[in-house]
Amino acid sequence: MTTSQAAFLKQLLEHGILIDMGVDGLYGRSGVFEDVVERFSILVAGFGRDDKAEVIRFPPGMSRGQFESSGYMKSFPQLAGTVHSFSGNDHQHADLIANIEAGKDWTDGQKATDVVLTPAACYPLYPVIAKRGILPQQGGLFDLHSYCFRHEPSIDPARMQMFRMREYVRIGTPEQVLDFRQSWLERGEQLMRSLGVPVVLDVANDPFFGRAGKLLSNNQRDQKLKFELLIPITSEENPTACLSFNYHQDHFGTKWGLCTCADTVAHTACVGFGMERVALALFKHHGLDVTTWPRPVRKLLWGD
Numbered sequence: 515m516t517t518s519q520a521a522f523l524k525q526l527l528e529h530g531i532l533i534d535m536g537v538d539g540l541y542g543r544s545g546v547f548e549d550v551v552e553r554f555s556i557l558v559a560g561f562g563r564d565d566k567a568e569v570i571r572f573p574p575g576m577s578r579g580q581f582e583s584s585g586y587m588k589s590f591p592q593l594a595g596t597v598h599s600f601s602g603n604d605h606q607h608a609d610l611i612a613n614i615e616a617g618k619d620w621t622d623g624q625k626a627t628d629v630v631l632t633p634a635a636c637y638p639l640y641p642v643i644a645k646r647g648i649l650p651q652q653g654g655l656f657d658l659h660s661y662c663f664r665h666e667p668s669i670d671p672a673r674m675q676m677f678r679m680r681e682y683v684r685i686g687t688p689e690q691v692l693d694f695r696q697s698w699l700e701r702g703e704q705l706m707r708s709l710g711v712p713v714v715l716d717v718a719n720d721p722f723f724g725r726a727g728k729l730l731s732n733n734q735r736d737q738k739l740k741f742e743l744l745i746p747i748t749s750e751e752n753p754t755a756c757l758s759f760n761y762h763q764d765h766f767g768t769k770w771g772l773c774t775c776a777d778t779v780a781h782t783a784c785v786g787f788g789m790e791r792v793a794l795a796l797f798k799h800h801g802l803d804v805t806t807w808p809r810p811v812r813k814l815l816w817g818d
């Protein structure tokens with residue numbers, strides 16, 4: 515936590531751009547904020563249009579069974595959010611109400627449902643595509659956009675618990691997915707530069723949990739499996755990852771039995787746009803009043 519994070523959050527709340535909901539990292543969004551997110555989404559779609567990705571929209575929850583199979587809990591147990599629900603009898607209901615009224619813990623009897631909150635927009639996709647059978651020769655390309663949940667409460671407005679990720683996901687041969695990632699590394703940087711924000715591209719790693727996770731993080735960095743496009747939002751020294759470019763090798767392909775037409779395990783890669791982070795970066799660099807944003811930026815986003 516830094517004072518500049520607290521100060522930027524205060525500004526956003528005072529201007530009604532974000533709306534306090536009583537939990538760190540959970541905010542309402544104003545119409546203006548949503549407009550920026552929507553315009554940016556349209557701009558991204560324009561950059562990707564010629565690729566003709568298949569558009570799929572999933573709700574912000576996924577199958578618990580598929581989530582378990584994905585191995586997410588091995589890597590990021592600290593971030594996961596599961597949906598629990600009451601399934602007791604009248605007596606247990608009375609206890610529950612009494613506990614709530616007494617300000618005691620009432621969640622003990624809550625039982626896990628078949629739904630968990632989506633941790634990254636691409637997680638529900640792989641089992642769906644695997645179920646379709648062998649991939650066509652050109653592989654697959656998908657356009658996703660979903661609210662995601664990560665349990666990382668923070669007063670940094672750029673670190674939310676519920677936020678949107680727009681993703682393009684490529685499934686195919688290693689060459690196909692690496693070409694895809696390379697092209698988005700270039701497009702992503704060009705796209706963000708055209709919006710007048712300072713960017714730095716860097717090798718990155720996911721926040722794998724625990725001591726064993728250190729090895730995974732080092733391996734990810736050594737093999738350059740993850741890049742991030744960083745933009746300063748609340749700190750010049752520690753800019754924020756706004757776009758991610760991930761090469762999963764055959765991790766999801768093996769897990770879900772994704773097969774290329776040559777009957778080899780498919781490789782996967784995804785590019786993720788943190789929609790709230792991009793919007794916040796624009797508010798930070800161009801000001802809280804969108805009508806005064808630089809002309810070229812307004813032209814790109816609103817066409818005026």
Ligand code: AMP
Nearest residue numbers: 672673674677755756757758786788791
């Ligand atoms: P990741 O799967 O961690 O690479 O996340 C994909 C993108 O989602 C990142 O590049 C960020 O822009 C965004 N993102 C990740 N975590 C958060 C968060 N806690 N709050 C807002 N955006 C996030």
Ligand code: ZN
Nearest residue numbers: 634636681784
């Ligand atoms: Zn992804």
